[in-house]
Amino acid sequence: MITPSSIPRRSGDRVKTDRRDAQKLATLHAAGLLTPVHVPDPDYEAVRSLLRCRADLVDTLVRLKQRIRAFLQVRGFRYTTANPWTKAYYEWVCGVPMTEVDQITLHTYLNQLTIHEQEIRRLEQELAEKEAYKGTVRVMMAFRGISLVTALTLAFELGDLRRFSSASPLMAYLGLVPSEYSSGSRTQRGAITKTGNGQARKVLISASWKYAAQPKCGKVLRERQEGISAEVVAIAWKAQNRLYRRFHKLSRVKSRCVATTAVARELAGFIWAALKVEEPLIKTD
DSSP, rough: BBBBBSSOOTTTTOOOHHHHHHHHHHHHTTTTTOOBBOOOOHHHHHHHHHHHHHHHHHHHHHHHHHHHHHHHHTTOOOOSSSSSSHHHHHHHHHHHOOOOOHHHHHHHHHHHHHHHHHHHHOOOHHHHHHHHHHHHHHHHHHHOOOOOOHHHHHHHOOOOOGGGGSSSHHHHHHOOOOOOOOOBBOOOOEEEEOSOHHHHHHHHHHHHHGGGGGOOOOHHHHHHHTTSHHHHHHHHHHHHHHHHHHHHHTTSOHHEEEEHHHHHHHHHHHHHHHHTOOOOOOOOO
16 A cells, blocks of 8 residues: 555656556556555554544643633632642632632533543553553553553554664654755754654653653563563663763753653664564554
């Protein structure tokens, strides 16, 4: 299966017939200029839709929290503690003195917030029961910062990462490599390309923030690494040490966001290396 957008086209070609299309496709295929794509089966597509549904609910939840905080701030109520949305914050919100109409508005927002949180937890329970896909997901969860939902998102948005010949094409596919416009002796690089799957890139960058902290293997991470081969665990530990140094070296001269994006690019390479030593789980053929 070939995507139409990836087929090379000449700007002056104004004639299209089935015969000409067949000849062009045969010529391009013989020259190796066509890139095949994986068509997911119904079960694969169903899990991916469930993950995207959860991502949509999370986005809605974030917007609801922003509306509640804005609603309170407009009326002069500000929470001075650094960490909002804790149990203490909810108790403070419920105790804020307001008019009767404002109380109705606030409780409507809070009810919607509770409903979305319950739905997200329910979907996460459904995702945790997908036993048939736990092999590749468990390998990814051996890395710091990659929880169940993050691992599932990477697995079902990207498919089998071992289809890439090396880590570099994977980084480019995720849109984590710098854009470039160079000619002759002039070299100019810009922001990352942001091509490929945006959801996978988003969760990978989010996971990369964990590598700003000192390398360690806590209780939760040790539990996730149980049953994983020693080679994969060694790769995960090597990733922690290298990415920690990488983050703090870059953050001295760049913003923390830029440093995290660079860490995400290298983390994709470590994940690819770990999956190369394990049996494939999600097939692409």
